[in-house]
Ligand SMILES: Nc1nc2c(ncn2[C@@H]2O[C@H](COP(=O)(O)OP(=O)(O)OP(=O)(O)O)[C@@H](O)[C@H]2O)c(=O)[nH]1
């Protein structure tokens with residue numbers, strides 16, 4: 393299934409169980425006292441960050457999430473059992489939005505948020521007994537669980553985002569820099585969804601690098617683009633094909649920058665990489681020059697990226 397970074401789901405807490413209506417029955421006691429137990433609470437719907445889950449595609453077909461109802465109270469003061477919670481597992485980095493307001497975010501694996509509370513359990517007739525009211529027939533029913541529509545939006549913990557025009561060498565750079573298995577092809581829009589690779593620093597810490605498709609040839613974002621994912625990146629690697637002559641590199645850079653600026657953090661470090669270039673000759677408009685096919689210039693770029701991330705290298 394294609395990579396999916398947003399989803400709309402409906403969540404509903406379980407109904408509370410009803411209070412029981414019952415009277416004790418015993419031999420030789422014609423009218424025993426009231427003994428209806430209370431209803432159990434309905435279960436909650438809980439959103440949990442789970443590292444095993446990579447995107448939100450599972451929610452295309454799993455829209456409704458409902459917790460179990462509480463059980464009704466019964467005779468002999470048996471209280472109803474509480475309903476089980478419904479656990480909705482999402483990738484770490486998922487934002488939860490209700491009515492266009494971000495109400496929570498689960499960032500770290502194991503983070504959990506209750507998004508729909510179960511209803512309260514009802515009250516059994518035993519509670520209503522008193523010296524003047526020996527055969528109460530009153531009970532209180534359980535209440536409904538909360539129900540609501542939510543938007544889920546995944547923001548991947550990308551540290552380095554590779555951006556640029558179609559066919560500018562983004563995927564080839566991802567492969568050269570991280571060894572990821574990405575599709576590299578001599579035509580535009582060969583990459584249709586974000587592709588990831590690990591950049592390992594000298595302390596063996598992994599930094600997530602993503603090749604983000606989504607800028608059209610005129611540098612406007614494509615509607616199905618994933619540029620929103622560059623929001624968390626600390627470093628933007630802007631690929632510019634050094635072989636292409638027109639439009640000029642500066643024109644192409646300005647066009648992509650204008651588009652990316654709508655999505656990226658203002659604090660992100662921007663590094664312009666001339667691709668298909670001679671690593672020994674960094675053009676005036678670029679910070680680095682690489683030939684991803686031969687690996688030329690890649691070690692220097694790797695150091696520059698690790699420096700920009702402020703992480704360990706000897
Ligand atoms: N020799 C050489 N070829 C490169 C380099 N970078 C990219 N190419 C070639 O240029 C073509 C496009 O590269 P891709 O990495 O697929 O470009 P892209 O930006 O990912 O393209 P889309 O995913 O379609 O937007 C491929 O044929 C690559 O082999 C490079 O540094 N050196």
Ligand SMILES: [Mg+2]
Nearest residue numbers: 562563582583
């Ligand atoms: Mg590509």
